[in-house]
Amino acid sequence: MSNIRLAFPFVNGRNGVRRFTSASVKLEKSGDCQNKSVAARPFTCTFTRTMATTNSHEKRSLNYDNLNPNVKIMEYAVRGPIVIRAAQIAKELQQGVKKPFNEVISANIGDCHAMGQVPITFIRQVLSSVLYPPLLDDPKIPDDVKQRSREILKAARGSVGCYTESTGLELIRRHVAEFIEQRDGYPSDWQNILLCGGASDGIKNFLKLFLCNVDGKLPGVMIPIPQYPLYSATLAEMGITQIGYYLDESKNWALNVDELERALEEKKETCIPKCIVVINPGNPTGQVLTKQNIQEIIKFAHNHNLFILADEVYQHNIYAEGSEFFSFKKILMEMGEPYSSMELVSFMSCSKGYMGECGLRGGYAEVINMCPEVKVNYLKSVSAMLCSTVIGQACMDTIVNPPRKGEPSYELYIKERKAVLDSLNMRARMVVDAFNSFEGFSCNPVQGAMYAFPSITLPPKAIEAAKKNNQHPDVFYAFQLLERTGICIVPGSGFGQQPGTFHFRTTILPQPEKLKEMLGKFRAFHLEFVEEYK
């Protein structure tokens, strides 16, 4: 048995995103995997080899040399080395190891329930009733829950254990279309709705369509920097060129058309730009785009004939006064021709908003103006996976078709929903105010979504110390924070940032008391850190 131990130093990777490599790899007996150049190869976790001692293969069929090269280079910082270290620390604490703190605070991932957010009763009652229909006879279950559950069960041919159509249950697709119509004031065709296993699943299945080598050139997809690393990971895995455009931090992370043009110009010789990804409200940056900014983006996309991918999974998470969520669909439609004929896909999820049902894996895509021949093939390509989880689909139904005024679940639903969103609103301010009071921190308002992405000025000595440690400075800072306080954040380099700047992403999800405690610990750490490296 042999251990692979990692020290997580970082080296520069592609597209401004850092790669991490193993510093020390010990393989007592590793067959083809024993290799002197192993130390320069990317790793993401520690694990124990089993059966290595009995392995007599000279050369494995699948080895590092013939492993899919795109899998090797892809990165996903939200589940990267700092998070793996945080999990180790949590285990050490459980085992009684003494630390200067007694718990890990996971501020690295938008995992609402894990940070104490309480599920919405109506959602859970519907889902448990469709799973266990004897509950439909339980007098404690409200009538509107029973009615919704019966409708879903009928559409699902009596059991949520049945496969649905690949695109999801027609009933729920129709409810999604009605929800969109009500939200935007423009028609939505249920046949343009695809239910998927969370937005990530939908985004991956969609981006795949672009992979086509035309006269030796690969497609390019524009993504914001900073970005949610699902995009960089997916594009890397597929071998699609990433065209990163910087968000304008000085204008609260707005999109700047000059920067979009610059980014496109830089890459257009080496790829064929096909699509632009916009995340609104922003992840990790927390901005809510203005109508005017969306119009500018649409015009830019039109000028360059780009498919728009609108990641709108945080559409319920709007906090700042004066901020309003406008869907790309609505603005396209408002702008009329030629814009209203543009190709657009919008993604939504059950995982965020007031519901935070990350573990249930529900989401939808609305695709408009897609070339009919492409759409047929798109629908065909999702059919081999049979269908997304029916519980995720049913969860999406409860979100787009919530209790109506006068129904028995209405009051409680409104109360619970408001409590979550009000509290998030309060926490958004709390985080920003605290960070802006830290020396060398600058944090834009969190207008929406669930994250703050402050920029931090690091003392030159800290940058030196990071270099000595073979770490990117923001990674060094984040690891120090974790080891000294138990607070787990994600370094800005995992999302991308302007060269020479340092950031990190933290969620605003710890419950108010915990968040207060976390910010207090953070402040103390930061003072100590600055003092140490000043």
Added chain:
Amino acid sequence: MSNIRLAFPFVNGRNGVRRFTSASVKLEKSGDCQNKSVAARPFTCTFTRTMATTNSHEKRSLNYDNLNPNVKIMEYAVRGPIVIRAAQIAKELQQGVKKPFNEVISANIGDCHAMGQVPITFIRQVLSSVLYPPLLDDPKIPDDVKQRSREILKAARGSVGCYTESTGLELIRRHVAEFIEQRDGYPSDWQNILLCGGASDGIKNFLKLFLCNVDGKLPGVMIPIPQYPLYSATLAEMGITQIGYYLDESKNWALNVDELERALEEKKETCIPKCIVVINPGNPTGQVLTKQNIQEIIKFAHNHNLFILADEVYQHNIYAEGSEFFSFKKILMEMGEPYSSMELVSFMSCSKGYMGECGLRGGYAEVINMCPEVKVNYLKSVSAMLCSTVIGQACMDTIVNPPRKGEPSYELYIKERKAVLDSLNMRARMVVDAFNSFEGFSCNPVQGAMYAFPSITLPPKAIEAAKKNNQHPDVFYAFQLLERTGICIVPGSGFGQQPGTFHFRTTILPQPEKLKEMLGKFRAFHLEFVEEYK
């Protein structure tokens, strides 16, 4: 608005699998998609274009010409044109259209609950309790259900709405490993277990690892013919070469090493064979491999240094007297070195067996002897999707950790499980006996899984009529059956078959009374068909 209407004729495709193309495509206004060669392009469904009349785009960003070519060519017969036509017929019946039958019988897909199989109470009680924890105080819910649910909730940090680790909850991975140990009598390391969103999801994420161009050669994966078309679809989509090996129908669909050698020899100049897929029990063929046959396959894979992918999702579905399920893992271990060090992945699912929870999307992979560096990258590559559905994971837990003797749910669980498996056993015989009494039918025993795959001799005049109709003869037969009786089966050409032979796949899933009725209608149709074309 314009309609695309399809007549589903078939032409020959790659690898013995047929492609279907549109016979009549009408696009009144289709921009770049209007194209004279459109009729030769593959389609899979009918849909209505929206907004076509307002479309002024000359050239869409994503069009048929630059669509991912692998998406264009991939096929998935289980959700192919005959199934789409069956759904149309069902709608027509609902709308009161007169037909010579009053319902569609869906024998095309292994969708147990849709065909009347009743969910296992224990499974559903656990799943509803973890979703709605107030049920843990309900005196009607048995104590063992409550205990299991509390364990899962604790592992999931209090809510199934939390993300889990990308590989699934440690608790459930440990339970899976214990289940495998008990089944095989050999150790299983929980760190080799990955929970996934159904076996399909796991298989896709695994096969992706092989995609690597080595000196201009792509990898090749050996798959049985006939096969479950997830494999051909996934390989086509990824651009991995399919090396089809024929199962030996005359030996009850066993694998023949000479045929494996032949298949490998044929393709080894054009690709690098890396992996062999074996489906046991067989889909669509229903065989249960003998220990000796598995040993031969393992030796063959060892000689050619192939990774073994064992699709063992039907391991609970064993019917024939004398048949026994042996996992590839168990036989590898029994055989000792060098075989016990071979690379192997085995897939399991919640969708089949006695549970049939297709809609919940749960599954697992056990991966042994994988190169450590590959494994690290494999785990990294699944991390960007965050995790599979927690309800699917919890469902897998109920399967690998069912009620134990003496626990309150035990008796009912055993009774329900036995009822399902006994009934499937009976239906397996019923289908085979009926088919073998039809003129020109020959059907191997259904030793396991959920399907029969009879070969049929078609009269020359029927073959001519199919040709005139521009359809493959087995497709012609299946469409005739559907249109005249409402019975939906999948033509053998969707799975692959020896050239010049004709088959189809039917499930054995309709409940006994319905199955009897179906077989009666089938017999009458076949007599009529043979009479008509004799």
